[in-house]
Amino acid sequence: MTAISGEQKKSSRLKEKTLDGYNFAYLDDQTKRMIRRATLKAVAIPGYQVPFGSREMPLPFGWGTGGIQVTASIIGIDDTLKVIDQGADDTTNAVNIRRFFAKTAGVETTENTSDASIIQTRHRIPEAKLKSDQIIVYQVPIPEPLRWIEPREEETRKMHALTEYGVMHVGLYENIAHFGKVTTSYNYPVQVNDHYVMSPSPIPKFDNPKMDEMPALQLFGAGREKRIYAVPPYTKVKSLDFEDHPFEIESWSECCALCGSSSSFLDEVITDDKGSRMFVCSDSNFCANRRAKGHKGPGLPRKFEIKDIE
Amino acid sequence: MALLQEPTDNIPVETGFDDPVYESQIVFRKILKVMSEPGTIKKIKNKLSAPAPMMKATAAVCLTLMDFQTKVWLDLPRDSEVSKYLKFHTGLRIVEHSSEADFVVFFSAPDELPPLNLGTDENPETAATVIIQTQSLDDTKKLKLTGPGIKKSRFLNAENIPTSLWDHRGKANSLFPKGIDIILTSSEKLSALPRTTKIKMIKTEKG
Ligand SMILES: [Zn+2]
Numbered sequence: 001m002t003a004i005s006g007e008q009k010k011s012s013r014l015k016e017k018t019l020d021g022y023n024f025a026y027l028d029d030q031t032k033r034m035i036r037r038a039t040l041k042a043v044a045i046p047g048y049q050v051p052f053g054s055r056e057m058p059l060p061f062g063w064g065t066g067g068i069q070v071t072a073s074i075i076g077i078d079d080t081l082k083v084i085d086q087g088a089d090d091t092t093n094a095v096n097i098r099r100f101f102a103k104t105a106g107v108e109t110t111e112n113t114s115d116a117s118i119i120q121t122r123h124r125i126p127e128a129k130l131k132s133d134q135i136i137v138y139q140v141p142i143p144e145p146l147r148w149i150e151p152r153e154e155e156t157r158k159m160h161a162l163t164e165y166g167v168m169h170v171g172l173y174e175n176i177a178h179f180g181k182v183t184t185s186y187n188y189p190v191q192v193n194d195h196y197v198m199s200p201s202p203i204p205k206f207d208n209p210k211m212d213e214m215p216a217l218q219l220f221g222a223g224r225e226k227r228i229y230a231v232p233p234y235t236k237v238k239s240l241d242f243e244d245h246p247f248e249i250e251s252w253s254e255c256c257a258l259c260g261s262s263s264s265f266l267d268e269v270i271t272d273d274k275g276s277r278m279f280v281c282s283d284s285n286f287c288a289n290r291r292a293k294g295h296k297g298p299g300l301p302r303k304f305e306i307k308d309i310e
Numbered sequence: 311m312a313l314l315q316e317p318t319d320n321i322p323v324e325t326g327f328d329d330p331v332y333e334s335q336i337v338f339r340k341i342l343k344v345m346s347e348p349g350t351i352k353k354i355k356n357k358l359s360a361p362a363p364m365m366k367a368t369a370a371v372c373l374t375l376m377d378f379q380t381k382v383w384l385d386l387p388r389d390s391e392v393s394k395y396l397k398f399h400t401g402l403r404i405v406e407h408s409s410e411a412d413f414v415v416f417f418s419a420p421d422e423l424p425p426l427n428l429g430t431d432e433n434p435e436t437a438a439t440v441i442i443q444t445q446s447l448d449d450t451k452k453l454k455l456t457g458p459g460i461k462k463s464r465f466l467n468a469e470n471i472p473t474s475l476w477d478h479r480g481k482a483n484s485l486f487p488k489g490i491d492i493i494l495t496s497s498e499k500l501s502a503l504p505r506t507t508k509i510k511m512i513k514t515e516k517g
Contacts, residue, residue: 024331033377036338040375041435043346044491044504046458050435074342076335154432161431161487193458193506195487217346232346232459 025072025105031055035073035228039219042230047192048160049143054226058100063093064122064139065223068100071120071137074219075101080108082116087124087265087282094122111285123186125207127264127286130216132233138201140222143229145189145199165197169240176245185250190237197240198229206249206265211237254279259290260297322391324359326373326399337374341493344502349455349464351447354498361391363417367495368443369395375439376400376413383411385420392417408438415441419471422478426490434487437505445469447496454510455503465512466501468494476509 023029031053038052057065075081081101085094089111097120098109110116113128122139130136146156149167159165168189175182182188188205192198200208201220211218211231218231231237241247255262257278264286266279280297281287327333333356340352353367360369363386376382378401386392388404396402405411408424419442429437450467453476482505483489489505503509 024335029331029334030377033334033375034379036342037375037380038435040341040345040439040491041437043342043459044506045434045487046506048434048487074335074339076339077332157432161434217342230346234461235458 022104025075025101026058027055027069027072031069032073035069038228039070039073039230042219042228043217043232045196046231046235047196047198047229049222049227049229052226052228054223057223064097064120064221066221066225066227067120067122067137067139067223068097068221069223070219070221070228071101071118072105074135074137075105075107075118077106079105079117080110080115082110082113082119082285083121084119084124084126084283084285085122087126087267088284090284112289113285123202123204124265124282125203125210127261127281127283128289130210130214132215134216136214136216136218138203138218138220140199140201140220140227141224142187143199143220143222143225143227145187145197160196163195163197165191165240168197169242172240173242173245176242181248182241182245188247189240191240192231192237193235194238198231198237200237204250204265205239205247208237208239208247209249213237252279255297256281256287256290257297257299259287259295261287261290261295322361322395322398324361324391324395326358326369327356330373333370334374337370340500341371341374341502344493344500345459345491345504347459347464348457348503348507349449349453349460349466349501351449351466352500354500361395363443364392364395365443365495366498367500368415368417368441371441371493371495371500372396372402372413372415373399376402378403380412381405381410382413382415383408385416385418411438412436413441414438415443417443419444419475421472421474423475423482423490426482428482428485428488428490431487434489437488437490439491439493441493441495442468442471444471444494444496447494447499447501451512454512455507456510457504457507459504460507466503468496468501473511476511479503480509 038050042050083094083098085091101107102109113126118135120137149171150156186202189197190200213234215233217233220229239247252266258280265282267282268277269280270277344350344352354370358366358369380402382402383405408414426438446469448467449465451465452467455464491505492503494501
């Protein structure tokens, strides 16, 4: 009698559940090995952008091909995947990426942050604190935080190597001189483990403090520019600031109209053609979980039904 | 079966992964875990039969990360069973000099590291990854680790690694961002010490 081990069972489950004619998680093993090696080096040098040989993906750039390639290289049959775009699980981009991995890797998907082992994201970090053993994969459009100051790659490489970030500081400070405060509210640069200045991807600066000493592993994939970078768990991530202008995050005088949260990132929603507006949580799963627990917001403007925004 | 016990030059009797796609993903996630949380120990559960002196975890790491694109240096003769096994299962390129290698594998820990590629300030990712087999790996308080991936500190004990090797590693890593990343293996166990991990030797009464 041949006993079938648990591993073998899962292996055949893998073959059953994924589409015929596809590699598991779409990428061939050769490509995955190359991305995996780059990912390990990214983890070993926190905040440093490791070049990798990006592959053609069946989605256009801008859909997060870098993040998808990172996810495809790490994901396994036992993972549970959550995908968010602007904080929501139900946008076209998030739904398509989730479907892509459900089809090609046969993985379970979830909208619940705490149930996910891998979270792929564009533009937000979930409000629920991420845990050890979770991995968050960021989709990155422009990985080089110094690019707007220095267009030449050789020069930015040197600046990173020598931690010569004076120009970056000058740039941000000029912003203060003009506007009285740093007006960059997305993609606000951070310094990782006191060395590399890194682009956190276009998340609101509200999310920057979540990156500091995060228990989860943070991986960043840029498809067009073919870069992978990483922040290991429990690593110092500091938003750049100045003694006379400390780093500040966005705050709202309102709370979420639906769940009453006053600690989450809020999106402004126009509710009618007369310009009525309200503020709701950008993280739709966080908001739904709060409402499920009985939290209520101040409510909606008259004649506005909850189903209209869900 | 008798024929199989006398392998030709190219076909080793020892087996690789049954299901490479599935198994290498599992092993990779363990390597990723120990590299991102230095000093944690993971166990390889795959069925593998590596030729002596290669341990199971060493074989799993090599099969997962190496292929025809990787240059590898082994502290074993080029015609060793291990070389043949790795060439057959991964297609890797064995190189003459340790300084040319992407991966350097020690089947027994050396007193000092040979010349290694530490990468450059502009491209530190080209530095070698060093895999070292040890007699045992556990969390006995011999090495105190701090750095990224470690909440406060973590203890690790890698038996039979000479103090001189840690000193040598420390010197190489003082050139950060250049440096070397180490993967430690012991039978089915796996741990890692990336270049950012600071190691403090804990003095015992015996000295
Ligand atoms: Zn809410």
